[in-house]
Amino acid sequence: MAIPVANWLKGITEEVPWFPTTFACTIIALLILVGILILWRGAKGDDISILWFIKITPNAALKKAKEEFDDINKDSAQKTMIIKLLNQMSLEIPLLTQRIEPETFFSYRDSIYDYILPGILSIITKNKDDGHRIAVFIEENNELRIHEGIGFSPAGRENLRLPIPNSAAGRVYHTGEQYYCQDLENDNSNVFKKNHQSSKRYRSLVCVPIKYGNMIIGVLSMDGENPSSFNKDDIHYINCFAASVAPLLYMDLDLMGKFDVERSDEHGDSSKERVS
Template sequence: MDIEFIFKVIDAEPWLAYTLVGFGVVLAAILLWRVKNGDSVSLLGLNLQSDAKLTELEKQMEEVGEDSKQKSYVIQSIHTLAGEVSRLLFQPCEGFEDNRRKIYNYFLSAVLATMSGKKGNNPKVCIFVKGDEGMLKVHEAAAHSPDGMRKLQLSIADSAAGHTYRTGEIFSSGAIHTPGSHFKEHPKAQSKYHSLICVPIRVGDQILGVLSVTGDEEKSYSEDEQAYLMAYASILAPLLHKELSKQKETERVMS
């Protein structure tokens, strides 16, 4: 009865049918547009949601999971390093060099793993200490070529690492080639990178050296990763202090 009545109305007023069809098309277009833009839409009890929205949510959850794994790894690494450094500082000097080397191997591997979260970073790690007059030299490094480690020296007065060594301030940039940056490209550099973090290695007010990490991509590192690097530098400080003290004592005896 109702259906027959509707058909009679449509037959008598065909413009009404066209209006209803047009309205339906417009409504469908609006719904599809909203779904495409990530909105959740409900129609007659049916929930429609964009695949893009779900994909974005899945990506966010994945990133949260990766951040949690990274933090757990850093905490475990720092805990291990703290124990090893403390043990080395209070053990007889006979095994110092061998155990020092093992600690640095673990330390550098941990820093590389921590800073390798973003694909394309290709981090390179350097620990700089004071070298010849007005220069910083490589004390330990990872992912650098042996030849590069031997030759690399940075000006204390005119480099990002030198700025950190002089002032104790952290240098962090995701675009180091921006005009006005403390970064000065080394004329003999074998590779080009765009991100750099330099953190001081210090005992009290004394700056012992600089822990430096480069990244090939712009904005390679987050604030969290900068904080991790600071924590690693703090753990290393007592060991580096003992090394430099032993070195000075050896030089004094030999002079």
């Protein structure tokens, strides 16, 4: 069998002198291409198969290190966006002090909320299949209502009322302590009260107080359709946004005539105040 093959190769070589060189170059090119693909898949941390029966599994530590590096890059990009948004808020909100006429103030205020709230949503949202809503709640007639919000239906935004303190946001407003639940369907704290009239289904909820000095003037609330929508860093960022929006909300409520301040701590501690 070897002799006919050798004779065939010899005949091809005599008839096509450039065949050996071309054939060798083709084999080398294929080997180089396979090598590049192996290196590329290895760099990605993927399993590598050679000739369909030789399987190479990358080092687990290398794969873990790559995943951690990717997480660091994502976290760094998120922090950069947060810093930019907070910086812009710090530039825009003080400009409201120059707009003391109510018509001018409220128009510019709306523009700032329209910038801030979508910015927070885009930064905190990690998965496209995890819908979020965000709202600033304020007190009205011993209940909380939506002052500004995104993701709510017009009717929901207009009619939603949360009792104080018998709701998650209401309790935050009453106590000044943040609330976070990773899965509301398994919440045993008895803090969250389901709104049976709501058509929106969500599993995660975080509510943080909006404080101006010692006063609790509102609540920043954000929910997620999936369980565990927020991690510890997200909670910290949401608290930062609540602190940054506090001067805007304070000026807003002041022009609305909301500052008949009531000292409300049930232990007589004057360090806590709420807008009534």
